[in-house]
Amino acid sequence: MVRPPCCDKAGMKKGPWTPEEDIILVSYIQEHGPGNWRAVPTNTGLRRCSKSCRLRWTNYLRPGIKRGNFTDHEESMIIHLQALLGNRWAAIASYLPERTDNDIKNYWNTHLKRKLAKLQSGSDHEEVSKSSNIRSISKGQWERRLQTDIHTAKQALLEALSLEKPNIDSSQSGMSMNYNDSSASESSSTSYASSTENISRLLEGWMRNSRKTESGRCTPQQSFADTIAAADSNSSEGTPSNSHITLPGRMVSKWGFESSTSDVSQSISLDEAVNFLNDHSNILFQDESKPNLETQVPLSMFEKWLFEDGMVTQGQEGMIDGLSLSVDH
DNA sequence: AAAGTATCCAACCGCCTACAC
DNA sequence: GGTGTAGGCGGTTGGATACTT
Numbered sequence: 309m310v311r312p313p314c315c316d317k318a319g320m321k322k323g324p325w326t327p328e329e330d331i332i333l334v335s336y337i338q339e340h341g342p343g344n345w346r347a348v349p350t351n352t353g354l355r356r357c358s359k360s361c362r363l364r365w366t367n368y369l370r371p372g373i374k375r376g377n378f379t380d381h382e383e384s385m386i387i388h389l390q391a392l393l394g395n396r397w398a399a400i401a402s403y404l405p406e407r408t409d410n411d412i413k414n415y416w417n418t419h420l421k422r423k424l425a426k427l428q429s430g431s432d433h434e435e436v437s438k439s440s441n442i443r444s445i446s447k448g449q450w451e452r453r454l455q456t457d458i459h460t461a462k463q464a465l466l467e468a469l470s471l472e473k474p475n476i477d478s479s480q481s482g483m484s485m486n487y488n489d490s491s492a493s494e495s496s497s498t499s500y501a502s503s504t505e506n507i508s509r510l511l512e513g514w515m516r517n518s519r520k521t522e523s524g525r526c527t528p529q530q531s532f533a534d535t536i537a538a539a540d541s542n543s544s545e546g547t548p549s550n551s552h553i554t555l556p557g558r559m560v561s562k563w564g565f566e567s568s569t570s571d572v573s574q575s576i577s578l579d580e581a582v583n584f585l586n587d588h589s590n591i592l593f594q595d596e597s598k599p600n601l602e603t604q605v606p607l608s609m610f611e612k613w614l615f616e617d618g619m620v621t622q623g624q625e626g627m628i629d630g631l632s633l634s635v636d637h
Numbered sequence: 638a639a640a641g642t643a644t645c646c647a648a649c650c651g652c653c654t655a656c657a658c
Numbered sequence: 659g660g661t662g663t664a665g666g667c668g669g670t671t672g673g674a675t676a677c678t679t
Binding site: 368414 | 645646647648649
């Protein structure tokens with residue numbers, strides 16, 4: 309039996325997403341929420357397959373995604389988790405809430421794999437191969453253990469968390485507002501698809517145009533060319549602006565951008581927008597696929613449980629240390 | 638400056654699983 | 659229980675960019 313394609317491939321567009329497509333998708337998701345991807349191309353008129361829409365959202369448009377360089381801590385976490393879980397990128401990504409599985413996978417394939425390979429062919433080959441043996445032995449044990457214990461452990465940790473909630477740095481919360489986000493602003497790529505902040509610039513520009521055209525109404529499509537121009541001019545300035553906001557979908561509605569047929573009936577300042585985001589972040593992101601950070605097991609606790617309880621008792625802490633120390637930065 | 642090579646990463650492909658009927 | 663479908667996942671590709679010669 310041959311599986312039919314997820315959608316009719318004929319007439320479906322492929323390749324990089326355009327700003328307009330992104331806005332249409334974001335606008336649709338703000339109205340309907342993520343999910344039911346099959347209906348997205350039909351309802352939005354996007355000539356994209358449902359999978360493509362889902363991927364674009366989860367890997368790029370979804371709020372809370374951190375882009376740019378991986379920190380040392382993130383890097384060591386990936387190495388540790390990959391050693392324990394294998395190439396289960398989605399599982400690994402669940403412990404790095406701001407990173408997508410695709411990002412982690414790419415980072416592993418392009419950076420970490422090479423680093424580890426370099427290490428393995430290094431001078432301390434003997435020690436490395438010893439660690440590799442330990443790793444191959446421990447992986448199965450740990451997978452089993454993880455399967456059986458992870459739920460219990462998480463429950464316990466969540467209970468502990470509910471007693472003393474850690475202060476979550478706003479810069480690390482699931483809500484990503486890219487103003488002052490150095491990692492985002494670092495990206496100086498000129499291609500549209502490589503920069504999330506372009507979406508915010510786009511929307512910001514669109515808002516500006518909305519105000520400008522309030523008296524003489526025009527459709528989003530009509531003002532789109534101006535918006536692109538505004539985004540481009542912002543982009544060329546090079547320095548990040550405090551007004552660059554990565555907009556979750558529902559925000560767009562608040563500002564009046566509903567669909568191609570909607571009127572531009574509201575306009576608010578960016579400060580107001582930030583306040584709105586702060587006030588509504590719990591609502592805005594509650595149904596995202598990524599876990600809420602408040603319900604996410606903190607990495608330090610997870611690591612502690614993972615490595616102290618297991619590795620130490622099995623005399624394997626050297627493996628992890630060896631791996632993390634071996635990663636030259 | 639131009640050509641060749643390496644690297645990065647967004648997006649696609651195909652397989653698998655869960656679920657509805 | 660069997661079948662069809664949607665969504666999720668990991669592997670891979672290809673275009674763009676960066677770097678080297």
